[in-house]
Amino acid sequence: MAEALLQPWGARLRLQGWPVAVMLLLGLLLWYGGAWLLNAPGAIERVLRDQPWAWPDLLAATMAMERPVLPAPHQVAADFWSSLTDWPLDSPRNLLFHVAVTAESTLWGFALGTLLGLLLAICIVHSRTLDRALLPWIVASQSVPVLAIAPIVLVILGSLGFAGVAPKAVIAMYLCFFPVTVAMVQGLRSPQRIEMEMLHTYAASAWQTLWLLRLPAALPFVFPALRVGIAAGLVGAMVAELPTGAQAGLGARLLTGSYYGNTVQIWSALVMSALLGLLLTGLVAAVEHLVLRQRRQA
């Protein structure tokens, strides 16, 4: 994706625009077909029960059901739009309210996780002990389903008196810092021996080496990890909203939707979380683009 982003826009559009548009259209058609197929039994049973009906009636019924198995795209779009515009911004019925709640804990977690990953990586690079004792555990913990820990973190922080955004941010942080640490260690070690030796001949201190050589060299390594990290942080924030009594946030919206069998609400929350994920990753990619463009000009 990074390489694709760095290509000029025109060439990208020519090369990929058409195929992607065709695929999206195909997906939409499949969705309509699926909605028709999956909703047909329910529609026959509930809507068209005591009247003679023809195929067009069935089609119309499947597209406008109250609680469809698979809502048609236009139903989701309508619900999405009405939940954005029909309610004030601070109402829990407005989807943007939930987006703000989720985005807040995601961004806090992302910031804290990036900071923690950065500090850990700097310590690991400068200490042989930490490198050999701690790094294997950090790598091994990547294969552990960290989200399983979410309920524990919530209980622990809850009984310590932290409520609100803190527990969710901690879980998002927990998911963010692994990729950042690993990529950062790799990046801080990427300068070649000859460059390190040159700074050594300048009698540069460890801090100067870090600031002038290691950190700039680590940038291309750390941005992909940041993109992974912010997406993981969003998942963490959403999952952290599940056991907290589901008051606010996209995860809570999903849970209430599944409690009340409100499929259209689930789907619009799903679409919204996808959009939020794209937006957050897009922001990181934009920063990456700016930073690395400066690099190329220099």
Place this chain on the structure above:
Amino acid sequence: MSRAAKTSLVLVAVSALLAAGLMQQPQAQAQAPLTPLFWLGVGMLGLLALVSVRQLAALDGSRLTGSLTAALFGLWLLYFWQLLVVALEVPRVLLPPPWLILQSLLDHGPTLWRDFTQTVLKAVLLGWLLGSALGFGVALAIDRQPFLQRGLLPLASLTSTIPLVAVAPIAVMWFGFDWQSKAAVVVLMTFFPMLVSTLAGLQASGKLERELMHSYAASYGGTLLALRLPVALPFMFGALKINASLALIGAIVAEFFGSPTSGLGFRISTEAARMNMSLVWGAIVVAAVTGSLAYTLLLRLERRFAFWHPSVRAAAGN
């Protein structure tokens, strides 16, 4: 055995003796008030532990000492966790000592085994196999259609930024509470990484090699089997490893949305609600060990089947 190795061995032995002695103190069992002397002992042991890990880390760079260092560090961490949690009488709800977690792991063995079969052997394993196989199959199928590739690849790589696990409530609605719905979530989550990685791997072979195959008049299938699939192997193993942890996460989170009365995610969420934290930690240990084992197994397989690849040879150190 070198002198440095002997020194570190002696250090480890002395600190282990001191650690065992400290554990026997009444203060460490929370049966006597904490005295400054006890804290002095803890401080000295901490210092000793630090020195022993440092000493071991400073030894030669072989792989054995590397894993020994990590193991020693982990053991010290567990030891101080146990010692301090018991001595300071931290409430068990907050943080149970490791010994208690081990005990509940043994006590609730049959329950956790049922959870393990429900979540891992049914949902995760089947979903992971099916999702990865589907991703591989679709990648092979669209390998010869540049139009489909250009259309699907950007969309498929965008899905990594989307919290796909959020489809869990829909999957539960469609496929019921049992493992089928979890497997469906896992299939969806593992499909795209495998698709993207396989496509990237199939394009990774060099121009030179492909021209060589062309000059041998190799057919499409021949080139695929002899050149492009082997070159794609490291990419596919990368996706399989990512998928293993994604699959565990997907199945556990999907169980938060509704499940029969077994399963690791179900156990974690219900026991956390009942404040039975040692069993929650037990379930997490099971999940963690499963994830690490799957990762290690895949790493072994990769070393065996892609032994020629530079990344594997660099990791093996020759």
